[in-house]
Amino acid sequence: MAFLELEKLTRSFGAHNAVDGLTLGVEKGEFVALLGPSGCGKTTTLQMIAGFVEPTSGAIRLGGKDLLAIKPAKRGLGIVFQSYALFPHMTVAENVAFGLEMQGVAAAERRTRVAETLELVGLGAFGARFPRQMSGGQQQRVALARALVIRPQVLLLDEPLSNLDAKLREGMQIELRQIQRTVGTTTILVTHDQAEAMALSDRIVVMNQGKAEQIGPPHEAYERPATPFVANFLGKTNLVNGATVRPERISFAESGLAGTVRTRIFQGNHWLYQVDTASGLVTVIRQNTGEAMPGEGDAVHLGWEGRA
Amino acid sequence: MSRNGPIALTYHVLFVSFMLAPILVVCFVAFTPEGYLSFPTDRWSLRWFYAIAQYPEFISAFWRSLWLGAISSAIAVGISVPAALAIARYRFPGREAMTALFMSPLMIPHLVLGIAFLRFFTQIGLGGTFTGLVLSHIVVVIPFALRLTLASAVGLDRSIEHAAVSLGASESVVLRRITLPLVLPGLVSGWALAFINSFDEVTMTVFIAAPGTETLPVRMFLYIQDNIDPLVTSVSACVIAITVAALLVLDRAFGLERLLIGRSAGHGR
Known part of the structure; x- marks a missing residue:
């Protein structure tokens, strides 16, 4: 049994199935990318795991437990949003400390863990700054630190690099992969960028119209695409x-x-x-x-x- | 930044003069010694400022206006926050009607409101009371409070709240630690605009206020019906001085542009 299981997950908006019977098992420590064009259902899938969207039918299990029965605030997932969604009125250190505060971690341990995590993303000296005083790439790292510091069971990344320019994006891809390998957190990445998905993940799920067209390692999907859609989407x-x-x-x-x-x-x-x-x-x-x-x-x- | 051409500059000068002239004339006349409104003059006196001391009802009316504005604006903002969050976020039946209802005091002439409240308050035993004044002023200033609160609620990125939830924050913590601080600039500017409108209101209040619950504008209005002397100009000059001082303090503390234009703080991108 996989660590995170999506079973026949479906979400309808009216007559339209945004996600249509998606079944997927993610192993502990694995990095899986949900890849597809806009409107393919990848973001809706992520939001169902996070708890911001309720599935119409199907099940989500984490470590064997029914995740849908748990409130979003109690799921213990780290999420990095496309817009970073940093708290603009708090300093970087306060942003990162927020999740620990919610868990009731004591102030002294909080400080240590915030410092460690900021060090991990290369922002050790930036704790006292406000998000607006930082570049897009730095804000991205703060968002990652804020999600990682609570030692989440699963890290969810929603188009995390799409607001960065091409050069920065490549650097962040390498760094993101290294960080994920270091902390070993099970990670789900949502992206429309096939290069990003292939560069970062152990397996990719190519999605189209709410369904998974192919699930497999990037190299396999590229070399042996299951459908013409996969072949086209992954490259020329x-x-x-x-x-x-x-x-x-x-x-x-x-x-x-x-x-x-x-x-x-x-x-x-x-x-x-x-x-x-x-x-x-x-x-x-x-x-x-x-x-x-x-x-x-x-x-x-x-x-x-x-x-x- | 592009510079203004001569025509635009002339226009701006004329426009600003037109705005400022009445205020300057009032302040000017306040310093004249005559027993009537004389302008221009070359004789100066503080006589009419000393005269204020002989009319304690002006001073008590000033404090009443201040309290009335502060209380009714605070309550109006308190009502506006949940309304603005609901209107900004959810599509529910009656949403349009609710917005229209909150905004409707803007459409109704204050004269009509004054007569209606007079009748209503007399009926329920609130005629001529401070409570009645507060209730009626809440109605009049709520559109201003709601407008600015709504603007900041609409501009709020929901994923910021989602982020807080994902980190384990309960709904009440999200509201207290994230949502309210982020809409605070809108609340402060909404309150300020509501206060100004309450302080300024005379058309409606003149019907509702009784001797003993007169606001400053009502007191001044009643005074100039019987007397034409510079006392009202010296009172006005004091109000103008207090306003300027308050604006300077606000600008130092928050930045006026942010408060009045309602740009919320710290949306760094």
């Missing part, structure tokens, strides 16, 4: 003669599918090609190794593993 794909081929698996060969380079775009570490072939337009990604590559208008042959 080519549909050639009924077979799905990732663009980076196609190489220029001596023989094979004949075509003409329509466009060639240089993207630093790789080249992005669009090649006209008899089977339609094919996208090809080649590593930039410094060698000369075919140019626009050149006649080429395309080959890939498993090609008939």
Whole structure:
């Protein structure tokens, strides 16, 4: 039996099923991402676990106990919101201490644990500041510290990095993964960013229209997508003669599918090609190794593993 | 910041002069020695300020107005908070009607309210009492209190409260530690605006107040019906001086812009 179990979880809004019979088991210490486009039901799922939305039917169990019977305030979950949702009228240390205060932790221990957790997220010197005096990335860390300090049974992350710029986001992804590995908290991440989901999680749940299209390790879902939706959502794909081929698996060969380079775009570490072939337009990604590559208008042959 | 052109500057100067001129004239006349309103003059005296001391009813009316404004505004804000939170958050039957009801005193002429309250209070035995004044002023100032409270309740990010709940806070703790502090700027500015409107109210109050429960504006209104001398200008000058002092203190303490425009504190993003 898994640590956190969602069983046939359903939430309807009128005639529309936002979440439709979702079943998922999350192991202790596991990092699972709910991935999908907006409106796929991932946020509603998270809110049902948190207790802010009531399921229409189905069950949620945490450590074998019925979670739905427990009030949101008593569930002991740490949540990081997309808007960070820091308490603007409290200092960073007061924000982080709030959950401990609610648990009735003594003042001295509170101070120690707040200091430890702020240290963990790299904000040891910022306890006396107010959230508005900090950058988006720093506020994000405060939100994470506030959720982690109560040693939650499950950490819920709702699009935690989507308000950060691209460069900061990448740095935070690495840090978030390290922190999660360090503290070992079972974590559920909701995101629409497939790169983020794949970078961070042990398993991803690709959701579409309230249902899980595929549940599995990121590498497996990417390499062996269960449905065309999963294949498309996780990355660029080519549909050639009924077979799905990732663009980076196609190489220029001596023989094979004949075509003409329509466009060639240089993207630093790789080249992005669009090649006209008899089977339609094919996208090809080649590593930039410094060698000369075919140019626009050149006649080429395309080959890939498993090609008939 | 772009600078004003000459036409805009002229307009602003004219507009501000138009706003300030009556106040300045009143203060000016307060310092004249004549027994009638004379302007301009080159003779100065504090005679009419000393004269206030001979009219204790002005002083007691001033304190009554102060208390009336403070109490009725506080109660109005107290009623507005749950109403504003309900209106801002929930869609329930009668929501529109409730908002309209709270705002309706703005539409009804104060003259009508005055006559209605006079009749009503006489009927229930509150005619000419301070309690009656407080009740009627609550009705008149509640739209102002609700407007500003509502503005800050609408601007409140619900996920902040959800965060508090997820950290183990009960509903009452969330209200006390999170919600109320976050809407506090709206409450303070709502109270201030309600107070100003209560302090200023004369059309309705003149019907309800009896000798002994007259507010300052009512006292002044009744006085100038019988006398045309600068006493009311010296009283006005005192009120203006107190107002300016109060505004300076408020600005130092909270920042006037935040209070009156109702921008809530600390939404850092």
